[in-house]
Structures are given as structure tokens and as C-alpha cells.
Amino acid sequence: MCGIVGYIGKRRAMDPLIEGLRRLEYRGYDSAGLALLQDGSIEVVKAVGKVSSLQEAVAAHWPDEATSKVGIAHTRWATHGPPTVANAHPHVDGDRRFALVHNGIIENYLALKTQLQRRGRTFYSDTDTEVLVQLIASCYEGDLVQATAAALKQVEGTFGIAVLCRDEPDHLVVARRGSPIVLGLGRDETIVASDVSALVAYTNQVIYLDDDDIAVITANNVELRTIDNVPVSREVAHIDWDTTAAEKSGYEHFMLKEICEQPTAIANSIRGRLDDTLGTAILSGLDLSQHDLALINRVVIAACGTSLHAGMMGEYFLEDLADIPTEVEQAAEFRYRNPIIGPNNLILAVSQSGETADTLAAVREAKYKGGLVASICNVVGSTIARETGRGVYLHAGPEIGVASTKAFTCQVTVLLMLALRLGRTRRLSREMGLELIEELRRLPDMVRTVTERAPAIEQAAKRFHDAQGMFFIGRGYLYPVALEGALKLKEISYIHAEGYHAAELKHGPIALLDEHVPVVALANDVPGRSKVIGNMQECRARHAPVIATATDGDPDVAQHADEVIWIPRASRFVAPVLTVVALQLFAYYFARERGCAIDQPRNLAKSVTVE
Numbered sequence: 001m002c003g004i005v006g007y008i009g010k011r012r013a014m015d016p017l018i019e020g021l022r023r024l025e026y027r028g029y030d031s032a033g034l035a036l037l038q039d040g041s042i043e044v045v046k047a048v049g050k051v052s053s054l055q056e057a058v059a060a061h062w063p064d065e066a067t068s069k070v071g072i073a074h075t076r077w078a079t080h081g082p083p084t085v086a087n088a089h090p091h092v093d094g095d096r097r098f099a100l101v102h103n104g105i106i107e108n109y110l111a112l113k114t115q116l117q118r119r120g121r122t123f124y125s126d127t128d129t130e131v132l133v134q135l136i137a138s139c140y141e142g143d144l145v146q147a148t149a150a151a152l153k154q155v156e157g158t159f160g161i162a163v164l165c166r167d168e169p170d171h172l173v174v175a176r177r178g179s180p181i182v183l184g185l186g187r188d189e190t191i192v193a194s195d196v197s198a199l200v201a202y203t204n205q206v207i208y209l210d211d212d213d214i215a216v217i218t219a220n221n222v223e224l225r226t227i228d229n230v231p232v233s234r235e236v237a238h239i240d241w242d243t244t245a246a247e248k249s250g251y252e253h254f255m256l257k258e259i260c261e262q263p264t265a266i267a268n269s270i271r272g273r274l275d276d277t278l279g280t281a282i283l284s285g286l287d288l289s290q291h292d293l294a295l296i297n298r299v300v301i302a303a304c305g306t307s308l309h310a311g312m313m314g315e316y317f318l319e320d321l322a323d324i325p326t327e328v329e330q331a332a333e334f335r336y337r338n339p340i341i342g343p344n345n346l347i348l349a350v351s352q353s354g355e356t357a358d359t360l361a362a363v364r365e366a367k368y369k370g371g372l373v374a375s376i377c378n379v380v381g382s383t384i385a386r387e388t389g390r391g392v393y394l395h396a397g398p399e400i401g402v403a404s405t406k407a408f409t410c411q412v413t414v415l416l417m418l419a420l421r422l423g424r425t426r427r428l429s430r431e432m433g434l435e436l437i438e439e440l441r442r443l444p445d446m447v448r449t450v451t452e453r454a455p456a457i458e459q460a461a462k463r464f465h466d467a468q469g470m471f472f473i474g475r476g477y478l479y480p481v482a483l484e485g486a487l488k489l490k491e492i493s494y495i496h497a498e499g500y501h502a503a504e505l506k507h508g509p510i511a512l513l514d515e516h517v518p519v520v521a522l523a524n525d526v527p528g529r530s531k532v533i534g535n536m537q538e539c540r541a542r543h544a545p546v547i548a549t550a551t552d553g554d555p556d557v558a559q560h561a562d563e564v565i566w567i568p569r570a571s572r573f574v575a576p577v578l579t580v581v582a583l584q585l586f587a588y589y590f591a592r593e594r595g596c597a598i599d600q601p602r603n604l605a606k607s608v609t610v611e
């Protein structure tokens with residue numbers, strides 16, 4: 001998704017703008033640009049490609065360093081119109097009085113564009129964003145914030161914007177609806193961004209805008225109101241991590257760093273949340289009494305992508321440990337299918353970014369239908385976390401790699417703790433709770449054991465790196481892991497990989513198997529193992545190479561596999577976390593051997609904030 005940075009303050013704006021764009025690169029983009037307010041005029045420089053291309057264009061445009069202290073910048077993930085310089089942001093009006101950067105989609109932009117063209121305005125790009133800046137120009141009567149609010153009230157769709165006006169050089173105007181905007185409050189400087197990683201180098205005091213907030217920003221002040229001109233105040237949040245957390249720290253890729261961080265990330269997710277007296281989990285962010293928890297008669301988990309796979313683990317945990325009927329919904333389906341929601345249904349949104357548009361919409365639909373909503377998010381203060389008003393943060397630290405890894409294992413860990421918490425308000429005994437707690441406490445070390453087996457996993461990946469298609473099969477608790485393993489491989493190596501229930505192969509997909517289509521079979525020693533071994537034999541009978549995951553010491557699996565990835569012995573609740581770490585490493589080394597752009601895979605964005 002697009003990235004926005006704005007700056008006003010004591011420094012040359014160029015530096016925090018470029019630094020901010022670099023920290024937003026992980027979001028995925030295909031062009032970039034910036035605008036500076038310099039000596040009463042707006043100067044704009046844009047480039048197709050990476051931020052480095054923009055820096056070359058900037059050096060050519062300003063041979064001497066630009067001294068402006070006010071500016072906006074943008075990385076564009078193309079929605080309307082191809083990645084070209086003309087379509088890159090910032091966009092300006094015809095008189096170059098305004099410059100604007102935008103994240104989101106203006107759904108009624110064509111109707112607005114026609115109106116503006118009839119009023120004589122000329123357009124130079126294919127974008128919806130240019131319509132917005134021209135609309136602001138048409139509403140301008142000497143007050144930028146009023147003109148911006150008037151324009152936004154005509155807009156249907158989503159926006160996170162920052163606007164400059166050459167006649168009002170001492171402030172920026174920002175606004176949001178559906179696309180996040182965060183304000184960084186520095187000393188004699190204010191930085192605006194799409195997410196915290198772009199401004200954490202300058203301050204750890206931030207304000208998150210809510211939908212339909214608009215703000216006038218100077219170097220030392222933020223004046224907040226709604227687009228209906230109603231003054232509002234938003235709490236100042238404190239960011240508990242610094243720039244080093246968002247650095248590679250010697251790893252070749254963020255993805256590998258984040259895979260190897262998982263022992264620490266999981267330990268942070270668990271810290272302070274296990275009660276050895278009552279044999280339960282302490283999840284105070286749920287803000288629900290024992291009585292409220294006991295009344296929950298159904299759980300619906302809404303999520304997308306990797307978070308959806310984590311949600312599938314939650315379904316198994318909650319039904320197995322807490323006897324609560326649970327279903328997992330792809331958020332985009334849930335939001336549009338008029339779901340049946342009752343007052344004692346818990347609708348749980350699972351989202352690393354806390355900004356995924358479909359998951360946010362699912363939360364709003366569930367709230368509208370009177371359901372009890374909660375979230376499991378990684379980004380503190382994210383929109384989904386704020387709009388649910390209750391939930392559990394992962395504390396996994398910033399996840400920069402587009403392919404989600406540590407967020408997934410922390411989501412699964414939190415879902416297991418949630419099932420423990422709810423189970424202990426029902427039939428789950430204290431003894432069983434203590435057993436689970438003991439295994440959760442060992443989980444970080446067991447994950448570390450898997451990461452230490454990376455060399456063997458790398459060999460398996462290299463052996464099959466030229467495969468053009470691959471299946472991942474599992475049963476029971478390992479079925480969602482098969483789906484997640486396939487998604488990881490798809491995302492970063494660009495080959496077709498399918499996750500399937502192991503029993504499903506015979507119902508069609510087995511027709512695709514031959515010596516060129518390896519199958520990853522999850523045959524750990526958990527319920528379903530013997531059937532998976534049978535499925536492995538079916539695959540090999542069709543000459544498909546088999547890469548199996550197996551529990552340390554298993555005497556049977558190896559004879560039915562071409563490669564074995566060994567996983568420490570663990571219960572059905574914890575084995576999925578260990579196994580997925582191995583599959584993350586498999587996908588990583590597979591893609592690395594193929595020379596793929598692992599941290600920023602083509603076409604992908606870290607947070608899908610549009611439908």
C-alpha cells in the first residue's frame with residue numbers, strides 16, 4: 001500500500017522525508033515523489049521505481065541542497081493508472097498552489113473529475129488522487145483546512161492525505177478515513193506518516209488520527225477537529241520500540257531476521273500472561289469479566305491471508321480446549337454476506353497491521369449487529385485495535401518483511417492462551433491448564449531448536465528450488481500450517497504452491513502429481529500422522545518427491561520421504577508453531593536460491609488497506 005510522509009519543523013525537510021520513505025519501502029510500491037515548499041513556491045520531484053531513483057532525481061533537481069523545512073513525500077502502490085512519473089504522487093493543482101499525497105481509493109473520482117473538467121480544470125494523470133487536489137483547489141477561499149474539509153465531504157471512499165499550500169507555508173493539513181495517518185510529536189518538529197516506522201527515528205510520542213479527523217500541523221502544535229469542524233482531542237501514545245528494531249541487524253533479509261526473532265517474539269507475547277496458580281492465561285486487554293467470558297457461546301474469527309491461517313488454528317484450539325463453537329471467516333466474505341451475529345458471540349479480528357481494510361470492515365459489521373468484538377493485533381494503536389476497544393497485542397515488535405512470520409507464530413500463541421483462558425471458565429481443569437502453561441514456557445526454546453536446524457532445511461530447499469509447482473498437505477492441527485507453508489512459498493518465490501488437506505488430494509489434485517511436483521507432507525507425531533504417511537505413499541506412487549516434517553526419532557516417516565525435516569516432539573497444540581517455523585525457513589531458502597526479492601515481493605503490500 002502507499003506510504004505517506006510529511007514534515008514541518010527545524011530541520012531541512014528533505015532528510016526526514018527521504019528517511020521516512022526508506023522506512024516505508026517494506027509496504028511495497030512502484031514509484032515515489034516529494035514536494036517542498038521553497039521560497040513561496042511548490043517544487044515537486046517524482047520518479048518511477050525505488051526511493052534511490054527518487055534521490056537521483058532530487059539531486060538533479062536541486063544541485064545545491066534544498067533548504068525547505070516543509071514538505072510531503074509518498075511511495076505509490078499503483079491502483080488507478082500504471083506506475084509512471086505522471087501518476088506518481090505528490091499531485092498538484094493546475095496553478096501549483098497545492099500539493100497532495102494520498103493513500104486510499106476515491107471511489108467517486110470519475111464523477112468529481114467530470115464536474116471539475118466542466119469547470120475548466122485540466123488533468124494530467126489517470127489517478128483518483130489528482131481529482132482530490134483539484135477539488136481542494138476549487139473549494140479554496142483562503143483557508144486550507146476549510147477547503148480540504150469541504151472537498152473531503154464530497155468524497156466517497158478512503159483516504160489518508162497530507163496537503164501543502166504555497167500561500168500557507170507555516171502548516172500542513174492532514175486527514176484520514178480508512179487509511180491510517182499517525183502524527184509524530186517531536187521537539188520543534190512534527191512528522192506525519194502512514195505508519196510509525198517512518199517517524200520513530202525522530203520521536204516516540206504519537207497521535208493516531210481517527211476516521212474523519214482533520215488536523216492542522218505546525219512545528220510545535222497539532223490542532224485536531226472533524227471534517228465537520230468539531231474540535232476533537234486524541235490521546236498521545238508512546239512507542240515502545242526504536243529504530244534498531246526496524247533494522248536488519250546483520251541479517252541478509254528482514255524475513256530471515258524475523259524468523260530467527262521468533263523465540264524472543266513468542267516470549268514477549270507470553271510474558272506476564274500465564275498464571276501458575278489458577279492454571280490459566282491473563283489477558284487483561286480483553287477487558288471482560290469471568291461472567292462475560294462464561295457467557296460467550298460462539299466465536300467468529302475474521303481475518304485475511306496469514307492471519308486467516310492463524311485464525312484457523314484458533315478454531316481448533318477454542319473447540320478443543322474451551323468447547324466453544326468457533327468458525328473462521330475470510331473477512332471480505334464476512335463483511336458482505338450479512339452474517340448472523342448474536343449478543344453473546346465474540347467476533348475476533350486477527351490482524352498483524354491492524355489496518356487491513358476487509359478485516360476492519362468485518363469488525364464494523366459485527367459491531368453494527370451487536371456482537372462482542374475484540375482483536376489480536378501487533379501494531380499498538382492501529383485502527384482495528386482502537387475500533388474493537390479490547391483485545392490482545394502480540395508484542396512481537398515491528399514486522400517489516402512483507403511475508404508474515406513472527407506475527408503468525410505470535411498470533412497462534414495468543415490464540416492458544418485465549419483458548420486456555422476461555423477453557424478454564426468451562427470444563428478445562430487446572431491440571432490441564434498447568435500442563436499447557438508448562439509447554440508454552442518451553443515454546444521459545446523449542447522454536448530456537450528449529451531455527452538452529454536451518455542448514456538442513458536450507459539443503460532441502462536447495463534440492464527442490466527449481467520445482468515449478470508444489471503441494472503442502474496436512475491434517476488436523478497441521479492443516480492450517482500446510483496452507484500457511486504454501487502461502488509463504490507463493491509469496492516470496494512466485495511458484496504455484498497449494499496447501500491442501502491431506503485427505504483432499506485424492507479428490508482431484510493428485511492428478512497434478514508427477515516427478516516435477518514435490519509434496520511437503522506434515523507427518524509430525526500428532527493426531528493424523530498415520531493417515532498422512534499413507535498419503536505420502538500415494539504421492540510417491542505417482543513419482544512425486546516427498547519432503548516430510550517428522551517428530552524427532554520417528555521410526556517410520558523417513559522411509560516414505562525423499563527429505564525429512566525433523567521437528568522437536570510437542571503436543572498437538574504446540575507442534576504447529578514449531579512446524580511452521582521450518583516451513584518459513586524452507587520458503588526463505590527456496591526463494592533465496594531462486595534470487596527472488598524476498599522482503600519486498602512483486603505486487604505485494606505489507607498492509608492491504610484497500611478492498
Ligand code: AGP
Nearest residue numbers: 305306307351352353356403404
Ligand atoms: C502474509 O505473509 C501476507 N503478508 C498477507 O497474507 C497478510 O497476512 C494479510 O494481508 C493480512 O494482513 P494483516 O495480518 O496485517 O491483517
